[in-house]
Amino acid sequence: MKHQSTILIVIVISQFLCTSLWFASNGVINDLIVNFHLKDGALGHLTSSVQFGFISGTLAFAIFTIADRYSPSKVFFVSALLSALFNIGVLWNGHHLMSLLLLRFFTGFFLAGIYPVGMKIAADYYKEGLGKSLGFLVGALVLGTALPHLLKGATNMFSWKSVILITTCLSVIGGLLMLIMVPNGPYRKPSQKLNLFAFFNVFKNHKFRSSAFGYWGHMWELYAFWAFTPVMLKVYSDLHPAVSFNIPVLSFLIIGIGGLACILGGYLSQKIGIKKTAFMALLLSCGCCLMSPFIFINESESLFIIFLSFWGMVVIADSPLFSTLVAQNAPPEIKGTALTIVNCVGFAITIISIQIINSIRSYTDSHSIYTILAIGPILGLIALNSKTKTISNN
Structure with a gap:
């Protein structure tokens, strides 16, 4: 058996490489709009299509308890290949919006065998210090998600197709x-038989429900913030003509810095507790949502970037902690299914928030629209503030 630290490094690298597919279309959205004659609202639709595919995939994986019945590493491998196949399909020149949406849907569908399954694999290797381990893992997800923006910013002299090709190969x-x-x-305890009701039964545990509700509140905000980070940068530069942003590179930095926050949050949770650390991060990100209207009207370009960077940190820092709480409160034999179904519902919620923001943007130029994202953190904070005794903070 390989040493745990070596295993964690491999899991983190694999997660980073494969999740680069997630926002591949977002990183080149302007090129897709031009090349395939799409409307400006295509960003929200393409993002939601991946999310909807991921939701469908996680639901299927959960119902059939795929990650618990089969070797999770093999499930991860097959999912990575299939996601890559649908991602590279974007390179065809004859696309229209519907065909692109279908490709992004199936890319998201098989990402369901990458992100939650990667967490399941980590949970199979770690009982103690799982929060720190998942901090590294979710940090890899963040960097993978942000990578297409960096590739686009660094390859402006090349075709946008290079971004799609590179992310495919990485997967x-x-x-x-x-x-x-x-x-x-x-620590893997494989499920011996198909249990179509496993993902329902796990919610009978109150502590599990509390962790899941906190995670769902966090998800309302997270992917909407990531999806509209380039939009916020563009809006600010339009409001202040003297400002000249490299939007792809800044988008990478603002989203990618969240990876560092996940790691720091994992270490902090070992000092003050998992639940307390998650609560603090969720409270800070809620504050960013509520303060967002004022940051657009300030004249300091540096302050705007600092604010978005801080938001990019606190918006994701609690994610591995919620996943840790979920994993620790689930029966070992259905741990993979529990993580998958919580992800399924969480990503369904992201579609709602993304589409709400996308729709409101078509009707108003108000800078207050991102305050809507505070709804999720507020509800998540309420769930975390439950009086029920919490689990051990390993």
Whole structure:
């Protein structure tokens, strides 16, 4: 059995490489709009299509308890290959909006075998310090999600197709690494039979429900913030003509810095507790939502970037902590299914918030629209503030 630290490094790298597919279309959205004659609202639709695919995938994986019945590393590998296949399909020149939406849907569908399954694999290797371990793992997700923006910013002299091609190759490499280097973990307890009701039964646990509700409140805000980070930068530069942003690179930095926050949050949780750290991060991100209208009218370009960077940190810092709470409160034999179904509902919520923001933007230029994102954190804070005794903060 390989050393745990080596296993974690491989899982983190694989997760980073494969999740680069998530926002591949967002990183080149302006090129897609021009090349395929799409409308400006295509950003929200393409983002939601990936989310909807991910939701459908996680629901299917949860119902059939895929990650618990089969080797999770093999599930990860197959999912990485299929996601890459649908991602590279974007390179065809004859696309229209519907065909692009279908490709992004199926890319998202098989991402369901990457993100939650990667967390399941980590949980199979770690009992103690799971919060710190998942901090590294979700940090890899954040960097993978942000990578297409950096690739676009760094390859402006090349065709946008290079971004799609690179992310496709990275996913294949990530899948191979997981298959070859990560065997089943020592704490894995495979489910012996198909249980179509497993994902319902897990919600009977009150502590599990509280963790799940906190995660869902966080998800209302997270992907909408990520999806509209380039839009916020564009709006600010339009309001202040003297400002000249490299929007793709800044988008990468603002989203990517959240990866560091996940790691720091994991270490902090070992000092003050998982639930307390998650509560603090969710409270701070809620404050950013409520303060967002005022930051657009300030004249300081540096202050605007600092604010978005701070928001980019606190908006994701609680994610691995919620996943840790979910994993620790789920029965070992359906841990993968529990993580998957919580992800499923969480990503369904992201579609609602993204589409609400997308729709409101077509009717108003108000800078207050992002305050709507505070709804999720507020409800999540209420769930976390439950009087029920919490689990051990390992």
